[in-house]
Amino acid sequence: MHLDHDHTHDGPGAVSADALRPDGSRRALRIGLGGPVGSGKTATVAALCRALRDELSLAVVTNDIYTREDAEFLLREAVLPPERISAVETGACPHTAIRDDISANLEAVEDLEDAVGPLDLVLVESGGDNLTATFSKGLVDAQIFVIDVAGGDDIPRKGGPGVTTADLLVVNKTDLAPYVGSDLARMAADAKAQRAELPVVFQSLRSGPGVTDVAAWVRAQLAAWTARA
Secondary structure (H helix, E strand, O other): OOOOOOOOOOOOOOOOOOOEOOOOOEOOEEEEEEOEOOOOHHHHHHHHHHHHOOOOOEEEEEEEOOOOHHHHHHHHHOOOOHHHEEEEEOOOOHHHHHHHOOHHHHHHHHHHHHHHOOOOEEEEEOOOEOOOOOOOOOOOOEEEEEEEHHHOOOHHHHOOHHHHHOOEEEEEOHHHHHHHOOOHHHHHHHHHHHHOOOOEEEOOOOOOOOOHHHHHHHHHHHHHHHHHO
């Protein structure tokens, strides 16, 4: 089942014209997570599910090119009941399924809402991509872009649409910085220069507060969505 998607966005966090389902109920907030291969997108999704599952009704759609590996990881970790996790095999560049032809992802999201709804939140994880990865505004309402310090501390300076325009930039695996020679202060300054007032979170899922800051950002997005819808 597909909704009638007439998309009108006024900026980050704005509510699109398809905020209501055909029965008049508010649909779930959709947040996309993109980023390079190995940056920690799936681990961040898993951590968010653990942090939010007791307070929100949520589900996840994963994207892989030829496998269901990310969905299978989430299932093994038991972060959500199996019926709340769906996998899309894109068969092509991840851009295709999250930006160019979003029909498979839209169907997966809407099928989840039909099967286990009503939902508060759907997380849509892109397959591993590069710094140009962005989601169609017809698919998600807000975007998180995940990079990691092991990829080099010059990534924020290099920019690209994922780094510069995502509603939230997550710099992941900060615990590895001393071992890979990454300068976190430099990354923070470069991210600020590229993103102006758009938020940046530095995170390690192995130490410190973990996903706490990202979960708080998601809660704020949901509160704004609920109020505006």
